[in-house]
Amino acid sequence: MVRRTAKESARAPRRTTSLSRELIIETAIELLDSGGEKALTLRALTVRLSTGYGAIYHHVADKSDLLATATDAVINDVLSGAGTDADPRTALRHLALGLFDAIDAHPWVGAELSRQPWRPALLDFYESIGRLLDALAVPEKARFDAAGTLVNYVLGVAAQNAANARLRAGSDTDRETFLENAAAQSWRIDPRRYPFVHAAATQLREHDDREQFLVGVDIFLAGISALR
Secondary structure, X not given: OOOOOHHXXXXXXXXXXXXXXXXXXXXXXXXXXXXXXXXXXXXXXXXHHOOOHHHHHOOOOOHHHHHHHHHHHHHHHHHHOOOOOOOHHHHHHHHHHHHHHHHHHOHHXXXXXXXXXXXXXXXXXXXXHHHHHHHOOOOHHHHHHHHHHHHHHHHHHHHHHHHHHHHHHHHOOOHHHHHHHHHHHHHOOOOOOOHHHHHOHHHHHHOOHHHHHHHHHHHHHHHHHXXX
């Protein structure tokens, strides 16, 4: 009988089913969602998937490749779930909200897109926006600026929203307390010098980030109507 060492006994059992690229990406997303980019290591993947490094490298080149591919997968889910609404205004609104919600659920996506803004999936997102603007009869010369404005708005607001969530998580402060503190600071501002900021304190405490984001999208939609 061959005796196993304590180190060998402690190892996770090898998987008996085939390992696919899709499963690797799905597991990578789970690691990223639970612990951020620092949690995504090839070592963590081998443990979670009960496999070796060679099997991982057969499907992805390195951590950067894995992070980029996971980002594409999240955005592709947004595009596939956008539907084919007959009204381009409604479709555009759903598409923008879909990316906002995706970055809210996966904060690391916003950071990765800022590093690699020309990911294939984001290009597909731009293309979808462009087609919808065309359907809304936005003049061709204005389409480039309009698409860039909307995408930059979505990515910027979503990334900031995700950053605020990470900040609250690191300080053990919930959203309600965070907004209460921000509102309290606004109330202490000199109302003669900053009348708007002072008056907005109540709305700051009660506002909904998602609803406020949609107001911005609606302002954009109202603006492009003037371009026609």
